[in-house]
Amino acid sequence: SSSETTVDDWINSIFFYFWRLFDTHPECKDAFLVFRDIDDLETLRNSRELRAHSLSIMSFIEKTVARIDQDELLFELILDLGKKHYQYNVLPKYYQASLAEFIQAVQPVLKEHWSSDLEEAWKVNRFAQ
Structure with missing residues (x-):
């Protein structure tokens, strides 16, 4: 069905998340050596590195879901990340800045699976504190 969410939908949403994050909070680019000196958002939009990082995040999400019932493996995976x-010196302030952009990016992909409870869960996560 055309309403099904694809891997490309997820990768594009993560890509959009970074693009919006760097637009609204350019200081977050400091966490990325390769993007640090790029001021032009069109250059970022066409960045292979940004697309590759988006794919890497999608891969992490898949690994997390696959280990959701394996506490020790899940813990190791998240600890490693x-x-x-x-x-890479990713400061807590970057997580705080990124939360609203992340929610805006993934909400359309999750479609009917998105809920106010899910949004609240993201808003109270430890990274956003």
């Missing part, structure tokens, strides 16, 4: 972001 946290360590990488720490090494």
Whole structure:
């Protein structure tokens, strides 16, 4: 059915999330060496690196879902991601800035699966505090 969500829909939503994040909070580009000095949003829109990072996030989401009932593996996966972001000096303020953009990007992809409870869960996550 044409209403089904595809992997491309997810990748595009994540790409859109970053593009909007960098538009509304350009300071978040500082967490990305490759995007740090790019001021033109059209250059970002056409960036292979940004598309590749979006694909990487989609892959992480898939791995997370696949391990949702395997607490130890899920913990290791998330801990590893946290360590990488720490090494890249991704500051808590970047997570705070990104939350509204993330919600705006994924809500249309989740369609009827989106709910006010789900939105609240994202808003109270520890990264956004």
